[in-house]
Amino acid sequence: MPLSVLLVDDEPLVRAGLRAILDAQPDIEVTGEAADGAAVLPLVRRLRPDVVAMDVRMPLMDGIEATRAVLAAFPEPPKILVVTTFENDEYVYEALRAGADGFLLKRAHPAEIVHAVRLVASGSSLLFPAALRRLAAEHGNPGARAALERAALTGRETDVLRLMARGLSNTEIAEHLVLGTETVKTHVSSVLAKLGARDRTQAVIAAYESGFVTPG
Numbered sequence: 473m474p475l476s477v478l479l480v481d482d483e484p485l486v487r488a489g490l491r492a493i494l495d496a497q498p499d500i501e502v503t504g505e506a507a508d509g510a511a512v513l514p515l516v517r518r519l520r521p522d523v524v525a526m527d528v529r530m531p532l533m534d535g536i537e538a539t540r541a542v543l544a545a546f547p548e549p550p551k552i553l554v555v556t557t558f559e560n561d562e563y564v565y566e567a568l569r570a571g572a573d574g575f576l577l578k579r580a581h582p583a584e585i586v587h588a589v590r591l592v593a594s595g596s597s598l599l600f601p602a603a604l605r606r607l608a609a610e611h612g613n614p615g616a617r618a619a620l621e622r623a624a625l626t627g628r629e630t631d632v633l634r635l636m637a638r639g640l641s642n643t644e645i646a647e648h649l650v651l652g653t654e655t656v657k658t659h660v661s662s663v664l665a666k667l668g669a670r671d672r673t674q675a676v677i678a679a680y681e682s683g684f685v686t687p688g
Contacts (some may be wrong), residue, residue, distance in 0.1 A: 474501040475593050478521040480538070481555065482507050482530045484580060490525060490555075493582045509538030516542055516550060522593050523551045526572070528563040536567045543571045543670075544665060551592045565607045573673050595671065605637075605687040608680035616682040623666035632659040637676045637685040 477494055479487045479502055491502045504519045506512055510533040512524065524581045528535035535554060543549050552572040556564050557579075564575060574592040576585060625633065628649075635645045653654065660672065669675040679685045 474499050475523060475589065476501055476503040476518060476519065476521045477589060478502075478504045478506065478512070478515055478524045478550070480506045480509065480512055480524060480530075481527040481537070483527075483649050485552045486527070486555075490529060490585065493585050494589065497575060497586055500586065509533030509535055509541075512538045513541050516546070521550050523553055523589055525553045525555050525576070525589070526567075528554055528567050534563065535572075536563065538572050539567055539570045551595065553588060553592045562607070565611075569674055571670055571674065573671060595648050605680055608677050609680055609683070609687050612683070613678075613681035613687050617676040619667055619678060620684050623663075625663065625666060629659055629663050629666070632656065633675065633679055634685055636660065636663070636672055637679045 473514070474497075477500060479490050481487050481490075483570065486509075487505050487507075490506070494500045494502050503521055504515050506515055508530045509526070512526070512533075515521075516524065526535045526538060530538075533541075540554050552567075553566050553574045553575070553576055554567045554572045555576045555578060557577070568575065571597070574588060576588045579587070629650060632645060635648055640648065642653055642656045642660065644651045645651075645660075649656070651659075664670075664672065664675055667675050667678055671679060680687070
């Protein structure tokens with residue numbers, strides 16, 4: 473089955489452009505559109521998309537609140553890909569903190585847009601650019617530091633988290649540490665469980681906010 477995508481943006485031209493790019497792929501299908509975050513929850517209930525490509529700045533309900541609503545409503549929610557104009561936008565950072573899975577610039581090339589949807593759907597890597605890593609480090613979070621201390625990660629789990637924070641996929645981490653991919657998946661799952669993180673994006677945010685890793 474192709475990956476199903478719900479497009480959420482208040483600009484019709486943006487939605488039309490994304491639809492044209494994604495529907496041209498044999499493994500991706502745009503199954504719905506919305507012009508505001510307030511329409512997302514009922515559409516997700518009806519369409520059950522794999523990925524929601526969501527703008528962060530919308531008139532009635534922004535992408536941050538819409539992300540929170542979707543994640544709270546479903547035990548297995550769709551992946552949420554933030555789509556925005558500015559990469560260092562505080563709104564984008566807050567959307568990622570709220571639980572969004574990745575980040576995409578509206579001016580990205582078609583191939584990058586397709587890659588982002590596939591990558592977020594797979595959950596094996598993350599889209600978390602340098603500008604957002606700096607924002608996370610600048611914010612700081614005593615709660616994140618405390619959570620990391622309580623987690624008591626093993627040495628290998630520490631290695632895996634550092635490489636996750638650099639944006640490496642499970643396969644790339646396995647090559648770097650000379651481990652099997654399944655072993656890396658086990659370590660990633662353990663890191664997420666110990667940190668109480670929903671996914672690797674939330675774990676990486678905690679890693680930067682706690683000072684465990686620094687941008688660069």
